[in-house]
Amino acid sequence: MKILILTDMEGVAGVLNHDGWVIPEGRFYDKGLRLLTGEVNAAVDGFFAAGADEVVVRDGHGFGGIDPELLDERALLSRGPAEQGFPCVIHDTYDAVAVVGQHAKAGTPYSHITHTQWFNFINIDVNGISIGEYGQVSLCAMELGIPTILACGEEALCKEAQALTPGVVTVSGKRGLMADGLDELDTDAYRVAKLGALHKSPAVVRRLIGQGAKAALEKLKKTPEAFKYPALTAPYKRTIRYRQEGDKAAYEAVVEHPNSFISLMNIPF
Numbered sequence: 241m242k243i244l245i246l247t248d249m250e251g252v253a254g255v256l257n258h259d260g261w262v263i264p265e266g267r268f269y270d271k272g273l274r275l276l277t278g279e280v281n282a283a284v285d286g287f288f289a290a291g292a293d294e295v296v297v298r299d300g301h302g303f304g305g306i307d308p309e310l311l312d313e314r315a316l317l318s319r320g321p322a323e324q325g326f327p328c329v330i331h332d333t334y335d336a337v338a339v340v341g342q343h344a345k346a347g348t349p350y351s352h353i354t355h356t357q358w359f360n361f362i363n364i365d366v367n368g369i370s371i372g373e374y375g376q377v378s379l380c381a382m383e384l385g386i387p388t389i390l391a392c393g394e395e396a397l398c399k400e401a402q403a404l405t406p407g408v409v410t411v412s413g414k415r416g417l418m419a420d421g422l423d424e425l426d427t428d429a430y431r432v433a434k435l436g437a438l439h440k441s442p443a444v445v446r447r448l449i450g451q452g453a454k455a456a457l458e459k460l461k462k463t464p465e466a467f468k469y470p471a472l473t474a475p476y477k478r479t480i481r482y483r484q485e486g487d488k489a490a491y492e493a494v495v496e497h498p499n500s501f502i503s504l505m506n507i508p509f
């Protein structure tokens with residue numbers, strides 16, 4: 241079986257804030273790379289333990305989040321521009337998709353470093369379903385007929401994943417300490433509004449992710465029907481609400497596509 245792991249960075253346990261840990265100028269960026277790569281290696285190991293034949297890791301963090309040298313030598317690393325932004329290099333040769341290091345969508349209470357895309361989004365809605373980055377990835381996989389079997393990241397992301405894609409195995413590494421309801425904040429204020437969290441030890445989280453990955457692939461082999469997707473059917477309508485930014489007031493942008501979620505997501509934001 242061939243597994244694709246899509247990674248992000250803000251949802252990793254031990255990644256303590258945005259500016260210090262997930263951007264190259266940050267003092268702890270290299271440590272952030274190590275922490276994410278450690279969580280990814282745990283997932284790679286769990287998938288191979290459950291009988292995976294190939295595991296590809298797609299580094300999905302804008303600035304990059306994987307240290308290639310530290311990545312499990314059995315995994316392949318995918319990075320750099322693909323033909324199009326979506327479906328995030330997922331294609332139908334994969335048997336399953338997993339996410340590691342993911343954070344919850346903009347507006348989520350008790351999430352850490354909360355955002356969708358950047359801190360300028362209030363919400364993305366597709367046909368009445370509010371989605372963040374997890375939803376973008378998993379619903380692309382849905383269109384390609386591939387189950388999303390594992391979601392690792394902060395606790396709020398685990399809840400988001402279970403609600404959107406019931407049956408997905410989740411592993412939580414930290415819990416945000418701030419409520420939300422902050423739609424009135426502008427981008428700069430929202431960027432620093434959700435920086436508190438309670439973290440599990442990275443060593444503990446890696447153990448849990450290894451067990452979760454193994455359990456997820458075993459579950460896929462035994463009961464593939466246990467992984468569910470929401471009822472989302474064509475035509476597709478995407479509504480994005482943007483935050484106020486400087487002098488520019490909050491606004492909404494709507495686009496539609498007659499038959500493809502992936503094509504809808506490739507319409508520029």
Ligand SMILES: [Zn+2]
Pocket residue numbers: 248249250343357373
């Ligand atoms: Zn992200």
